[in-house]
Amino acid sequence: MSAADTSDATDATETDKADARPVARTPLLRRLAGRPELGAVVGAAAVFVFFSIAADAFLQWSSFSTVLYASSTIGIMAVPVALLMIGGEFDLSTGVLVTSSALISSMFSYQMTANVWVGAGVSLLVTLAIGFFNGYLLVRTNLPSFIITLGTFLILQGCNLGFTKLISETVSTKTIADMEGFPSARQVFASHLTIGDVELQITVVWWFALIALATWILLRTRAGNWIFAVGGAKEAARAVGVPVNGTKIGLYMGVALAAWISGQHLLFKYDTVQSGEGVGNELLYIIAAVIGGCLLTGGYGSAVGAAVGAFIFGMTNKGIVYAQWGADWFKFFLGAMLLLATLLNWWVRKRAEESA
Amino acid sequence: MTTSGTTTTSGTPLIALRDIGKRYGNVKALGGVTLDVHAGQITCVLGDNGAGKSTLIKIVAGLHQHDEGAFAVEGEETRLGSPREALDRGIATVYQDLAVVPLMPVWRNFFLGSEIRKGRGPFARLDVSAMRETTHRELLRMGIDLRDVDQPIGTLSGGQRQCVAIARAVHFGAKVLVLDEPTAALGVKQSGVVLKYVAAARDAGLGVVLITHNPHHAYLVGDRFVLLKRGTMAGSHAKDEIALDDLTRQMAGGSELEQLTHELAR
Numbered sequence A: 001m002s003a004a005d006t007s008d009a010t011d012a013t014e015t016d017k018a019d020a021r022p023v024a025r026t027p028l029l030r031r032l033a034g035r036p037e038l039g040a041v042v043g044a045a046a047v048f049v050f051f052s053i054a055a056d057a058f059l060q061w062s063s064f065s066t067v068l069y070a071s072s073t074i075g076i077m078a079v080p081v082a083l084l085m086i087g088g089e090f091d092l093s094t095g096v097l098v099t100s101s102a103l104i105s106s107m108f109s110y111q112m113t114a115n116v117w118v119g120a121g122v123s124l125l126v127t128l129a130i131g132f133f134n135g136y137l138l139v140r141t142n143l144p145s146f147i148i149t150l151g152t153f154l155i156l157q158g159c160n161l162g163f164t165k166l167i168s169e170t171v172s173t174k175t176i177a178d179m180e181g182f183p184s185a186r187q188v189f190a191s192h193l194t195i196g197d198v199e200l201q202i203t204v205v206w207w208f209a210l211i212a213l214a215t216w217i218l219l220r221t222r223a224g225n226w227i228f229a230v231g232g233a234k235e236a237a238r239a240v241g242v243p244v245n246g247t248k249i250g251l252y253m254g255v256a257l258a259a260w261i262s263g264q265h266l267l268f269k270y271d272t273v274q275s276g277e278g279v280g281n282e283l284l285y286i287i288a289a290v291i292g293g294c295l296l297t298g299g300y301g302s303a304v305g306a307a308v309g310a311f312i313f314g315m316t317n318k319g320i321v322y323a324q325w326g327a328d329w330f331k332f333f334l335g336a337m338l339l340l341a342t343l344l345n346w347w348v349r350k351r352a353e354e355s356a
Numbered sequence B: 001m002t003t004s005g006t007t008t009t010s011g012t013p014l015i016a017l018r019d020i021g022k023r024y025g026n027v028k029a030l031g032g033v034t035l036d037v038h039a040g041q042i043t044c045v046l047g048d049n050g051a052g053k054s055t056l057i058k059i060v061a062g063l064h065q066h067d068e069g070a071f072a073v074e075g076e077e078t079r080l081g082s083p084r085e086a087l088d089r090g091i092a093t094v095y096q097d098l099a100v101v102p103l104m105p106v107w108r109n110f111f112l113g114s115e116i117r118k119g120r121g122p123f124a125r126l127d128v129s130a131m132r133e134t135t136h137r138e139l140l141r142m143g144i145d146l147r148d149v150d151q152p153i154g155t156l157s158g159g160q161r162q163c164v165a166i167a168r169a170v171h172f173g174a175k176v177l178v179l180d181e182p183t184a185a186l187g188v189k190q191s192g193v194v195l196k197y198v199a200a201a202r203d204a205g206l207g208v209v210l211i212t213h214n215p216h217h218a219y220l221v222g223d224r225f226v227l228l229k230r231g232t233m234a235g236s237h238a239k240d241e242i243a244l245d246d247l248t249r250q251m252a253g254g255s256e257l258e259q260l261t262h263e264l265a266r
Helices: A003-012 A014-019 A028-033 A038-054 A061-086 A094-112 A116-141 A145-168 A182-190 A202-220 A222-232 A234-239 A244-270 A281-291 A303-322 A327-355 B053-061 B083-088 B106-111 B128-141 B158-171 B188-203 B215-221 B244-252 B255-264
Strands: A192-195 A198-201 B015-024 B027-037 B042-047 B068-073 B091-094 B176-180 B207-212 B224-229 B232-238
Touching: A038 A281, A038 A303, A038 A327, A061 A094, A061 A198, A061 A202, A061 A222, A061 A244, A061 A281, A061 A303, A094 A116, A094 A145, A094 A244, A094 A281, A116 A145, A116 A182, A116 A244, A182 A202, A182 A244, A192 A202, A198 A202, A202 A222, A202 A244, A202 A303, A222 A234, A222 A244, A222 B106, A234 A244, A281 A303, A281 A327, A303 A327, B015 B053, B027 B042, B027 B053, B027 B068, B027 B207, B027 B224, B042 B053, B042 B188, B042 B215, B042 B244, B053 B083, B053 B091, B053 B176, B053 B207, B083 B091, B091 B158, B106 B128, B106 B158, B128 B158, B158 B176, B158 B188, B188 B207, B188 B215, B207 B215, B215 B224, B215 B244, B224 B244, B232 B244
Parallel strands: B027 B232, B042 B207, B042 B224, B091 B176, B176 B207
Antiparallel strands: A192 A198, B015 B027, B015 B068, B224 B232
């Protein structure tokens, strides 16, 4: 801020001498407390310390790589789901949409004997169309997104099972590993890099790229401003000329894009796809976003927070295995984390508001 | 019903409504409203709840389209399709309760829908520092000194929020400022502050439409008063044609109020 501006500011505040500081920034501690990610970061640190003590194997590099991979499979979806929630909407169809995307890709390539990239391309178009359908129906009807996407969730689940049975006559797709383009597609969606002693799954790269992209969009683009606005106060946003409908449809298509990436990963990692997979994952994505500080009512949250939420999921999921407790306890931990992180967020925000 | 007075101001009005009407299905919400908005003047629209004020505001703001009559912006017959279109024609509307997004920082609210960007194509990004500084400067001009334009606008007082919305409209070059009940939820002191900014906007050359059910506030700043009653226009008076007492009585329903006085008398 220039000197001219500063003197300008002090002139105009003559009536309010006590407040002569122009554009002073809020103290660092308060600003940190005001971040939506705070609860998630504190929670992640606690979970990390906990499993470091409880499980010896947890602190090895190879375990870290496994944890990151588990985190990324949820995180790739949690990030756009968080954006959608900031935009004030839910999507319950995300879990099965990932499976649909993989199934379409696989079955199209197999039935048409086409290059697997052609199948992946068709799958991308169809998946984006489903995302568009969710968003379009929402903005045209103004029904709650909970109901609309619950509908698409069930429809997609039925289609996944029904079409797979109809076409493959089993509950899974045929192998496409010997088809043209498979090696290169696997390279893109399901390979791993080796950095020193650490093996890094490519999904982690996709995940980080999505976090960076989503954060950029949210904080530094016009679209990001619109996302916060349509989630925070839809009518106010509309009144100042924000394209509310376009923003919401765009958010659903963003979720669809991530579902496509996740689906292609599933397909090219395991070669065949089970038609019943994915049910229940939609809640994991939402949980990660909420742990990461997204408000259920919209208008507040962050992509980084959702990513940290997904990381908590990964640590808990694998940490329980390393501690040899049996996976039965996983849901318990996840539920406890959800409550604790949300309570912490609530408490911090309340404190911040009181002292403001 | 008086229609004189429109000729006292020369030049083409910024907005001219002629016998504007609106129906929602079979329900007639508004009919026969005629009013002009001139630069540097405040036109007050007064009416009780359900008189058709919000329908009128929605037509002028581009949220709804009129079914009857003519709507001219700077002499050109128009039918506004969206709030964006209204803004592009220089009509900015500040709503009573939905003026801002409470959880968003002040500067993001200030520039919402008209963000400053730098860079090209996919790298076009918000010019955050410019927007922060502009927000601070523009608010200071309105006499609001915020230490931190990054604070959520929900932490400001109701009056300050209204002022931010007014400052925003002025900054973005609005020619017509439509204010929906700006003082309805405010205390006496804060109402005064808001009315000062309404007057400031008028002095800056804007045509102001002030919608209110408070004749005292209207009379303080208004140049012309349009009275609405049950969806129709019940009167239109220039300030020199009507006294505050008259305005208050007409606004309150005239004979109805007298009857009420009689009934309540002890």
